[in-house]
């Protein structure tokens with residue numbers, strides 16, 4: 001697999017014989033963020049809520065105690081309309097607003113994502129054989145505790161739904177998206193009758209929940225309060241096409257988006273499939289065609305940049321990333337790739353500036369610290385270089401490397417600037433907490 005296009009795979013882990021990857025796809029994450037923003041505002045939540053995308057065919061979404069809303073790519077893939085995804089976001093925000101996770105388990109903060117997902121996958125596996133009873137035995141220890149912390153009671157589900165109703169209606173939406181999403185869940189449970197969809201394991205779906213949503217919707221209709229503003233769903237459609245192509249084999253993408261289909265979404269998906277097949281030039285030509293159609297779409301430029309970098313056309317890649325960021329400067333994942341391209345071109349000053357901006361916004365991304373560590377090293381700042389690499393190791397829970405880099409950084413303490421000495425102390429404190 002080629003490196004750059006799939007930098008959208010942030011890290012992978014295995015849970016119960018299944019492989020999961022956290023994806024760093026700029027378009028889908030930004031879409032979730034923008035869709036969630038008005039709901040968070042209505043809910044009065046001012047904390048920074050992080051959206052995380054996990055590559056998996058399962059339908060699932062859940063909040064982790066670090067206040068991240070986690071989406072499985074399968075949920076977006078199986079949603080027919082954007083309102084269904086928005087309804088799920090509203091429901092998850094409902095859990096955050098009601099502080100369900102923080103009430104349930106303070107200790108859950110220590111759980112890493114792999115532990116949580118292996119817990120969820122474990123429940124699914126256990127449910128096939130011995131529902132409930134076998135769960136703790138099969139997945140064991142921490143994963144079981146993490147899963148219990150994520151599972152909601154019926155009362156909590158009702159509460160999160162009630163908050164979602166209010167958030168959606170206050171934002172001019174009906175409950176159709178939510179009701180339709182319940183329908184998808186139900187349909188999938190029938191399809192896979194032996195294994196309930198993962199979503200059900202963390203969010204029990206009862207007939208009561210469906211009825212409650214329907215009743216609420218009926219009352220809205222009677223009160224003439226259903227507005228469901230018609231909003232443009234073209235961004236959703238393009239995002240979904242890109243996500244499909246990034247999470248499926250190129251042949252599957254080419255079967256779904258056949259060459260006869262000249263719509264933008266089909267060309268977009270195919271351009272990614274070709275890039276995955278190593279046909280970068282063909283892919284770039286298609287993306288340039290799309291850019292002619294929609295010159296203000298920052299994601300076409302982002303993908304074009306990735307394709308160029310992947311085929312070694314670094315200057316063209318930088319150019320495309322810069323154009324994307326001119327349209328939407330807040331695309332930090334694109335800026336991270338720009339930083340990497342600058343680094344590859346040994347434009348160290350520009351790389352440093354780009355990494356520094358990204359570090360402010362994505363301080364928990366290991367690759368940001370990795371890049372900074374390399375830039376510092378090349379510029380001769382050995383101590384800072386080791387500190388940045390220690391940060392990377394800490395984020396990856398790689399205690400051995402972290403110890404190594406902290407020790408190495410300490411040896412350069414004499415030549416460090418004052419801020420760097422302070423940084424060294426902070427890293428040592430973070431290390432002790434591990």
Ligand SMILES: [Zn+2]
Nearest residue numbers: 152157160203
């Ligand atoms: Zn729920």
